[in-house]
Amino acid sequence: MRALTRIVILTACCWPATAGAEQTITVAADGSGDHATVQAAIDAVPDGNAERVVIHIKPGTYKQKLTLPKTKPFVTLRGDDPKTTILTNDWNAKHVGPGGKEVGTSGSASVHIDAADFVAHNLTFENSAGDTGQAVAMKATGDRQVYRNCRFLGWQDTLYPGDGRQYYVDCYVEGRVDFIFGGATAVFERCTIRSKNGGYVTAARTPPEQPFGFVFLDCTLTGEGAPAWLGRPWQWDRGRKASVTFIRTKMGPHVRPPGWDPWNRQDNPNTRPAETTRYAEFASKDLEGRPLDVSQRVPWSRQLTMEEAARYTVETILAGSDGWDPRAAK
Numbered sequence: 001m002r003a004l005t006r007i008v009i010l011t012a013c014c015w016p017a018t019a020g021a022e023q024t025i026t027v028a029a030d031g032s033g034d035h036a037t038v039q040a041a042i043d044a045v046p047d048g049n050a051e052r053v054v055i056h057i058k059p060g061t062y063k064q065k066l067t068l069p070k071t072k073p074f075v076t077l078r079g080d081d082p083k084t085t086i087l088t089n090d091w092n093a094k095h096v097g098p099g100g101k102e103v104g105t106s107g108s109a110s111v112h113i114d115a116a117d118f119v120a121h122n123l124t125f126e127n128s129a130g131d132t133g134q135a136v137a138m139k140a141t142g143d144r145q146v147y148r149n150c151r152f153l154g155w156q157d158t159l160y161p162g163d164g165r166q167y168y169v170d171c172y173v174e175g176r177v178d179f180i181f182g183g184a185t186a187v188f189e190r191c192t193i194r195s196k197n198g199g200y201v202t203a204a205r206t207p208p209e210q211p212f213g214f215v216f217l218d219c220t221l222t223g224e225g226a227p228a229w230l231g232r233p234w235q236w237d238r239g240r241k242a243s244v245t246f247i248r249t250k251m252g253p254h255v256r257p258p259g260w261d262p263w264n265r266q267d268n269p270n271t272r273p274a275e276t277t278r279y280a281e282f283a284s285k286d287l288e289g290r291p292l293d294v295s296q297r298v299p300w301s302r303q304l305t306m307e308e309a310a311r312y313t314v315e316t317i318l319a320g321s322d323g324w325d326p327r328a329a330k
Contacts, residue, residue: 198226
């Protein structure tokens with residue numbers, strides 16, 4: 001009865017009741033909050049809300065396929081500790097959905113955030129399908145999204161920054177094959193990226209007219225098992241176009257000396273990586289902080305000059321035409 005009353009109050013007349021006031025909804029699996037599931041809390045946010053709504057998720061493992069639609073901007077999902085607040089599901093691309101067809105890579109996402117001006121704090125986003133092919137933990141397709149102190153767990157296609165501008169700071173991402181992939185402009189700052197038994201860290205599909213793709217600032221790449229590639233270009237308009245840059249990133253010995261793979265596939269004759277990819281590094285280091293030997297990198301990648309690297313700042317990459325400052329997001 002308490003949850004029902006809450007919904008009536010929040011959806012009546014106008015949202016929120018006080019201009020500029022931050023609304024908070026609490027989710028607790030044990031029933032002690034306003035809702036027992038995260039999706040129920042999301043559904044309680046009216047379409048077109050213009051002020052920030054915080055959904056506080058108490059510790060627990062919440063297994064449910066979640067969607068925040070484009071019609072619900074200005075939402076924050078906030079946990080207390082990413083190790084104790086886990087949003088998970090176990091669909092892979094071969095999962096047969098409600099319509100009787102396989103859901104595919106995009107449809108496998110445990111969480112899909114399609115709204116703009118979204119913020120996540122202190123949460124784990126997981127796909128627990130295991131090493132069973134494409135199985136997305138997070139699909140992020142909205143503009144101006146911020147993820148702070150979050151974990152993204154999976155194997156293949158773990159994190160899908162599909163479109164828009166996104167900022168990941170102090171986060172942890174793990175996987176094996178193409179586990180950070182998509183066409184967004186995304187900055188990863190002070191993040192730990194862990195490769196599980198080889199594979200490819202990135203599979204960007206950056207349009208050629210987009211100035212930046214995936215940019216890693218002061219991150220750490222670790223790994224175990226087989227050697228891993230820094231990335232390969234995902235198909236885009238029959239070519240292999242991608243933009244990925246590592247700035248002052250520590251890289252473990254699991255990273256293959258050539259760094260990048262051209263993804264030469266028989267179904268796509270356009271495999272001229274020098275013409276279709278923008279792969280670059282600046283001041284890469286080993287895990288002890290010493291300069292990394294990059295002499296064996298593929299010739300179609302670049303080592304940036306100090307002047308070129310100075311352009312890669314959070315503000316420059318993500319500002320866009322609206323001057324967005326992700327560090328100011330609540």
